[in-house]
Amino acid sequence: MMLLALRWVRTYIEHMAQAPVLDRLKILADAAKYDASCASSGTAKRNSRDGKGIGSTEGMGICHAYAPDGRCISLLKLLLTNHCIFDCHYCINRKSSNVVRARFTPQEVVDLTLSFYRRNYIEGLFLSSGIVKSSNHTMEQLIEVARILREEHDFRGYIHLKTIPEADPELMAQAGLWADRVSINVELPTDAGLSRLAPDKSAPQIEGAMGNLSHAIADAKDAQKHFRRAPRFAPAGQSTQMIVGADGASDAQIVGKASTLYDRFGLRRVYYSAFSPIPEASAVLPLKRPPLLREHRLYQSDWLMRFYGFAPAEVQQAAEPDGMLPLDIDPKLAWALKFRGRFPVDLNRAPREDLLRVPGLGTKAVSAILAARRHRTIRLDDVARLTVSIKKMRPFIVTVDWRPTLLTDRLDLRARLAVPAKQMELFA
Numbered sequence: 001m002m003l004l005a006l007r008w009v010r011t012y013i014e015h016m017a018q019a020p021v022l023d024r025l026k027i028l029a030d031a032a033k034y035d036a037s038c039a040s041s042g043t044a045k046r047n048s049r050d051g052k053g054i055g056s057t058e059g060m061g062i063c064h065a066y067a068p069d070g071r072c073i074s075l076l077k078l079l080l081t082n083h084c085i086f087d088c089h090y091c092i093n094r095k096s097s098n099v100v101r102a103r104f105t106p107q108e109v110v111d112l113t114l115s116f117y118r119r120n121y122i123e124g125l126f127l128s129s130g131i132v133k134s135s136n137h138t139m140e141q142l143i144e145v146a147r148i149l150r151e152e153h154d155f156r157g158y159i160h161l162k163t164i165p166e167a168d169p170e171l172m173a174q175a176g177l178w179a180d181r182v183s184i185n186v187e188l189p190t191d192a193g194l195s196r197l198a199p200d201k202s203a204p205q206i207e208g209a210m211g212n213l214s215h216a217i218a219d220a221k222d223a224q225k226h227f228r229r230a231p232r233f234a235p236a237g238q239s240t241q242m243i244v245g246a247d248g249a250s251d252a253q254i255v256g257k258a259s260t261l262y263d264r265f266g267l268r269r270v271y272y273s274a275f276s277p278i279p280e281a282s283a284v285l286p287l288k289r290p291p292l293l294r295e296h297r298l299y300q301s302d303w304l305m306r307f308y309g310f311a312p313a314e315v316q317q318a319a320e321p322d323g324m325l326p327l328d329i330d331p332k333l334a335w336a337l338k339f340r341g342r343f344p345v346d347l348n349r350a351p352r353e354d355l356l357r358v359p360g361l362g363t364k365a366v367s368a369i370l371a372a373r374r375h376r377t378i379r380l381d382d383v384a385r386l387t388v389s390i391k392k393m394r395p396f397i398v399t400v401d402w403r404p405t406l407l408t409d410r411l412d413l414r415a416r417l418a419v420p421a422k423q424m425e426l427f428a
């Protein structure tokens with residue numbers, strides 16, 4: 001056992017010393033692609049327009065590009081190392097995986113970030129890591145990257161640190177002083193799923209660490225109200241990521257978990273990442289990835305709770321009897337079809353909260369309707385100009401020149417509004 005451990009340490013040191021930076025970048029940027037939680041909304045405004053420092057969280061600096069699979073690509077997104085002493089079944093970097101390993105030193109990540117930034121490739125850094133030696137050691141290395149960037153280079157760009165829940169709370173507190181956003185992956189929607197698929201992790205520990213971060217963020221905000229120079233702590237808040245489809249959790253369970261996390265820890269975002277089968281996968285994992293459309297439907301349900309006034313229980317009501325959200329229609333439409341008694345909604349009279357329930361009507365369109373109806377009566381054409389497709393909306397609205405009569409109650413309404421199977425295949 002001892003011999004094995006020594007060999008592992010030697011391989012680790014040798015590889016990191018020998019491989020050129022570009023080779024390691026290839027490995028560690030690729031290894032980071034499984035992490036979806038990299039959007040950088042909501043951070044504090046900082047820039048270097050006055051000639052001081054380098055970087056910015058504003059303007060062009062913070063417009064994000066997303067890859068076709070929805071992952072953010074405007075940040076330099078990498079792992080400090082893909083070595084790991086944990087053995088999470090769903091993870092390609094787990095200790096029993098045969099993957100090629102690499103590691104950066106904190107200074108190397110700093111150099112890469114600055115040189116990518118100067119070439120205008122990125123606007124910030126998203127840094128995560130496998131756990132090497134110990135949780136505390138790894139956390140110290142992550143913090144060191146952020147410290148050097150901020151303290152030695154006056155870097156004012158965006159930094160998102162993925163923190164390690166098993167590390168000392170003192171280290172987590174330091175991370176928040178340098179980073180704009182901190183995050184801890186909750187990993188799986190249920191505690192049972194976590195103990196089965198990530199045996200080295202503990203749900204109480206993860207949630208305890210999220211709780212500590214949430215208090216520190218709230219305390220710092222409070223202190224800033226009273227003292228202008230009070231230190232900032234993760235001004236862009238904390239987020240988390242849940243893997244979808246690796247365990248048997250239903251969408252209703254995932255929605256319930258996400259809503260608890262938002263309520264308890266004031267999270268900025270919960271990210272959903274469809275589980276991707278990995279090479280030499282453990283036998284406890286499913287063989288097939290869930291459809292990407294499932295991830296998309298979960299994001300839509302998340303938006304219903306955050307921006308459309310839906311209670312978690314209402315989103316769960318949109319699910320099928322097996323707890324899964326339908327794939328052929330979005331969750332708002334699924335809910336409307338189940339609660340047809342709430343429709344049609346009169347666009348000239350209904351309050352904002354009822355307008356937000358109309359399938360196909362987004363928050364901007366609702367605001368535009370509310371503003372327009374102060375001066376004139378809303379007609380169907382007005383709504384058509386505000387939305388992508390009026391077809392989905394017709395059965396659920398009344399305007400001065402339109403009333404759906406029996407359309408809202410038609411038995412085949414769902415079939416008429418569902419996404420055709422061919423279009424669904426695009427997401428498969």
Ligand code: SF4
Pocket residue numbers: 084085086087088091092093094095129130131198
């Ligand atoms: S701790 Fe993180 S990097 Fe290590 S095996 Fe688990 S998920 Fe992968």
